[in-house]
Amino acid sequence: MIQRPFPCSRTGAAITTMFALCASAQAAVVDVTVMVQNLAPASSISFAPLHVGFNNGSFDAFNLGGVATAPIVSVAEGGAGGAWQAAFATADPTATRGTIGGLLQPGGASSLTFRVDTALNPFFTFGAMVVPSNDFFIGNDSPTEYRLFDAAGNLNVATIGIKARDIWDAGSEVFDPAAAAFVGNNGLRSDQNSVVAFNFAEFAGFNGLATGAGYTFNSALTADSDVYRISFGVSAVPEPGSYALMAAGLMAVGFMARRRRVGTQPTDTTAR
Numbered sequence: 001m002i003q004r005p006f007p008c009s010r011t012g013a014a015i016t017t018m019f020a021l022c023a024s025a026q027a028a029v030v031d032v033t034v035m036v037q038n039l040a041p042a043s044s045i046s047f048a049p050l051h052v053g054f055n056n057g058s059f060d061a062f063n064l065g066g067v068a069t070a071p072i073v074s075v076a077e078g079g080a081g082g083a084w085q086a087a088f089a090t091a092d093p094t095a096t097r098g099t100i101g102g103l104l105q106p107g108g109a110s111s112l113t114f115r116v117d118t119a120l121n122p123f124f125t126f127g128a129m130v131v132p133s134n135d136f137f138i139g140n141d142s143p144t145e146y147r148l149f150d151a152a153g154n155l156n157v158a159t160i161g162i163k164a165r166d167i168w169d170a171g172s173e174v175f176d177p178a179a180a181a182f183v184g185n186n187g188l189r190s191d192q193n194s195v196v197a198f199n200f201a202e203f204a205g206f207n208g209l210a211t212g213a214g215y216t217f218n219s220a221l222t223a224d225s226d227v228y229r230i231s232f233g234v235s236a237v238p239e240p241g242s243y244a245l246m247a248a249g250l251m252a253v254g255f256m257a258r259r260r261r262v263g264t265q266p267t268d269t270t271a272r
């Protein structure tokens with residue numbers, strides 16, 4: 001699925017003007033394929049779908065040492081991220097947002113392509129729940145930490161690597177295997193009334209439990225363990241010259257079709 005921030009058009013009227021507008025508007029627009037990989041050891045942590053946004057650097061969902069906001073709790077306590085996506089859209093209406101993949105088990109990968117205006121949305125922000133857990137997630141604290149594109153539209157960041165030490169505890173739900181997503185009843189929860197902090201040691205508390213994916217969990221994580229990688233690949237969209245050629249071609253075809261209809265008008269009633 002390619003998400004297009006600009007509805008560059010398909011309608012017939014004023015097609016030449018439309019192509020010209022699209023050509024100038026898309027000077028800084030590229031297609032960005034985002035690949036996500038779960039690098040954790042076999043039988044260790046899995047990840048909920050990754051919520052992402054190419055943006056202007058204004059949306060900040062959480063702070064280290066701060067009370068978790070409803071948007072980041074919606075990512076950390078179940079993974080659906082509805083409040084995170086809504087708050088993102090309100091803070092930065094022209095951001096290009098989306099969600100990549102499904103449950104990502106150890107060794108798994110998934111990818112999705114977005115059409116991005118690199119001048120309008122040079123920054124990249126992400127968030128995903130880590131399971132099994134009550135309220136663990138990955139994400140960038142600073143909204144300007146990852147500036148993917150420079151002023152000329154060049155890709156500055158090829159990959160974002162995440163280690164076990166980079167995993168966050170939202171501090172919003174008490175550790176409890178019976179109420180943890182992926183190993184317990186995710187509908188249950190108890191308020192933790194704490195703050196956002198780094199935490200991966202708690203995963204060992206789930207060792208030996210059966211996961212929703214069928215494997216028996218074994219954390220096997222150390223602070224240095226690589227657990228997740230986000231990779232970016234950029235490809236160009238058709239250049240202005242291509243649009244001009246397409247417009248000229250369409251006009252020629254339309255003109256010929258019209259002449260043909262005019263020429264056969266006396267006997268061809270279906271063309272009217």
Ligand SMILES: [Ca+2]
Pocket residue numbers: 060061062063064140141142143
């Ligand atoms: Ca922050």
Ligand SMILES: [Ca+2]
Pocket residue numbers: 134135169170171172173174175192
């Ligand atoms: Ca917690």
